[in-house]
Every structure is written in C-alpha cells, then in structure tokens.
Amino acid sequence: MMTYIVVGNSAAGLFAIEEIRRHDTESELIVLTAEQEPSYSRCLTTYFLAGDIPASHLYLRNADFAERLNLKIVYGVKVNRIDPTRQMVRSIDGREWHYSKLLIAMGASANKLTIPGGTLPEVFTLRTMGDALAINKTLDQGAKKAVVIGGGLISLKSAYALRKRGLEVTVVVSSGQILSQMLDEKSADMIQAHLRVNGFKFLLQTEAMTITGEDHVQGVQITPKTELATNLVIVGKGVHPNIRGLSDFGFNIGQGLQVDSSLATNHPNIYAAGDIAETWDLVRQKFTVNATWPNATTQGRIAGANMCGRQEVYPGSLSLNSVDFFGLSAMSVGITKLQDNNGTGDWDQEEDLKTVGNMSNYRKLIWQGDILRGFILVGDTSQCGVLTGLIKVGRPLTQAQKSLTLAKRGALAVGIMK
Ligand SMILES: Cc1cc2nc3c(=O)[nH]c(=O)nc-3n(C[C@H](O)[C@H](O)[C@H](O)COP(=O)(O)OP(=O)(O)OC[C@H]3O[C@@H](n4cnc5c(N)ncnc54)[C@H](O)[C@@H]3O)c2cc1C
Structure with missing residues (x-):
C-alpha cells in the first residue's frame, strides 16, 4: 500500500x-502542517x-473533513528534513514519516522588518490566521x-x-507608487486617489x-x-518561499523549488506546488514563482493527480491580481509595463482612460505583435475573463479576434458616456 505525505494544509x-482521494481511496494519506488550524483562506x-x-x-472545509476523506492531519509539526534516499521526512521535534509519494506545499512566509524596534509586540506581518488573531486582539484593545x-x-x-475598523491609517511606501508589482503608474494613481478620498494617508518614497x-x-x-505616532504597525514587505535548507537535501532551487511540467521536483516521488514552487510563467516565458491562490490550487490538484500515477501536464502559471477597495475594482494579468517585457518582437501598448463625473475606467493592453501579453483594468473589470482567455491562448490573434477586443473598448467607452 502507498503512503502519501502532503506537507502543508493550505491552498496547494x-x-x-x-x-489524491479522488483517485485512491484506500492508501494511507498523512498531512503535516506547521499551523494549528484546519485549512482556511x-x-x-x-x-x-x-x-x-x-x-x-x-x-474552507467542514469539521468532518479529515474523517470523511480518511486522512490523518498532524497539526503544529514543522518539517525540517527530507531524505529522498530513505524516503523519509522528519520534523524539528524528531518525528519521522516514510512516504511513497511526497508533496511539498509549504508555501511562503512574510518578510520581517529588520529595522530597530521591528520586534516590538505591536509590529505585525499578516500571513497566518495566528497573525490575524493577534492583530485583531490589538484592535480590540483600542488601537486608534x-x-x-x-x-x-x-x-x-x-x-x-x-480603516474599516475606524483607525487612522498612514501607508508608508518606499517606491514612488503603490501596487508596483500589479499596476502601472496611471492605474496606481487612480487607486491611490480613491483610497485617499476614503481616508487613507500615503507617504511615497519614504523609508x-x-x-x-x-x-x-x-x-x-x-x-x-x-515621527508618525502610532499604536500598531503592519509590515507588508513581500514574502519568500519556504525553501530554506532544501538545497541541503539536493533539491534544485531557483527563486523557489524547481519543478517540471508534471510538478515533480528533481527527486523521484517528490512533487511541489503553490507559493513554494517555481513554475513556468505562460506570459513571461520563464520559470518564476507566481504566488497566488488560484495558481496554488491548480498546481495542488495536478500534483495530486500525478502522485497517483496520472500524467497531467501543468500548462504554466500566470501573474493575476485583483483588488476591490470601497467599490473601486482593479485587475491585472501578465505583463503590465512595456519595460517588463522579456522577449523579442514588436511590443506595444494601448491605453484608454475615460472619466465621466467621478467615475473613471482605465484599460491598458500590452501586445507583443499580435499576441496579447497583459492587461490592466480599473473601474469596469467586466472584460477580465475574455482578456485572460486571450492571454492564455498565447498565439497571434487573428484580425477578427483583435477587432473584437478593440470593439469592446469602443463599447466600454460608449457605456461610460451614457
Ligand atoms: C492577507 C493575504 C491576502 C491574500 N490575498 C490574496 C488574494 O486576494 N488573491 C490571491 O490569489 N492570493 C492572495 N493571497 C496569497 C495566497 O494566500 C497564497 O498564494 C496561497 O495561500 C498559497 O497557498 P500555498 O498552499 O502554496 O501556501 P500557504 O498558504 O503559504 O500554506 C503553507 C502551508 O504549509 C505549512 N508549512 C509551512 N512550513 C512548514 C513546515 N516547515 N512544516 C510543515 N508545514 C509547513 C503551513 O502551515 C501551511 O499549511 C493572500 C495572502 C495573504 C497573506
């Protein structure tokens, strides 16, 4: 009988x-997770x-989940050794498990602040439910x-x-714009202005x-x-995949744990998925970590199938982000700035900004020749499905397909003018 071990109990x-349980209802299935919580969002x-x-x-699942799927979930266990030769994983407290097939889905951790005072009790990162509960406690104690x-x-x-809890909030940003991984300057300015109207203060280019x-x-x-007076500090300085130490066990490591198109690592019977995995980026045409929930769940599913002997191919990941603040939505997929392109060909962008009254819609499309490589939508994001589909196609669009997108732009403008 097989023993499947899954390290990590989140999206992937x-x-x-x-x-795994869809394909194999009998074998032993053990989940090891560092946190104390059942799967949550x-x-x-x-x-x-x-x-x-x-x-x-x-x-994310009912209390009878483990029983229903006949799995053993071990909470609060931190894996720190993987021995691909003996097919064993080991935890910090010395427990060991043998696997036939192993999935590493250990995700990422928040980068900490390394400045003086960074370890004071009201300085938080927000990654885990434990972090959220601790921040909530500080809010309940009356932080203003x-x-x-x-x-x-x-x-x-x-x-x-x-802000929604009534605090005065100042956002301190070292670069010259907010959401620099997701938006260009113009769209970031739109979101920033909207957040300002809703009471946010911003300090850009400030450390x-x-x-x-x-x-x-x-x-x-x-x-x-x-000095900005405050009772509470939240640090959002990015995340890092939990790959520390893995190269000691012979894993190929880049930005994340490297996998092939079946999501297998370089060791037999060991797979990786989610925020820890470095996968093929469909648009950028290179291996990278695209740390989003939908990428993690898709990779988890495909890795699970392949651990059961299926032969599913992971087509690749996409950087895809969306936000909605106080009724204003923004979404971006793929390459959002011309200077970020990573290839040859004729790169071009098309921008549309329409403001009527206090309502603004912005759309930017990034083209490599006739191939759609990215977009940004602010305001009306109803085209996101169509545009994402076109990006996934990854091939030159026919004139008919292209004019369909252009026609939609016309429709968008008309829609706003009404
Ligand atoms: C506040 C917040 C908001 C977000 N909003 C969005 C959003 O709107 N849209 C979006 O797409 N994404 C969002 N994300 C990102 C998204 O949550 C992640 O991409 C996703 O959780 C990745 O899932 P994962 O399973 O790869 O890893 P993780 O969610 O990081 O989970 C890792 C798992 O591994 C376990 N683990 C870690 N180390 C060990 C160890 N050594 N031993 C044993 N177990 C270990 C952990 O306990 C956990 O169960 C957000 C993230 C945060 C923090």
Missing part, C-alpha cells in the same frame, strides 16, 4: 489531498480583520492609529481593514527608519526629525 495541500483574513466576516468563515509599511496588495488590504517605543510601539520614525 488541500487541493492535492482532495485530488488566507485571502479572507483581511475581511475578518475589517469585521466583515467572523473568524469561523475563514475555514496604524502605520502600514509597504504599498503592495497585502499592505493595502490590511490598511483597508484597519521607515525606526519603530520607537520602549515596551510598546509609539511611533514610526521616517526622517531623523519626523
């Missing part, structure tokens, strides 16, 4: 487990913090002001939650130098003479 791990933690949903709504360090997706989602306070956070110093 969960979808792998369910897929990280993406929803900011909505919990905002007070939009209770913590119980974060859980918050500083969010970083201008990325998780920073802004956190800032949004804190947090020191977090002040003896035992508790008092402020964030941004110049030798300027």
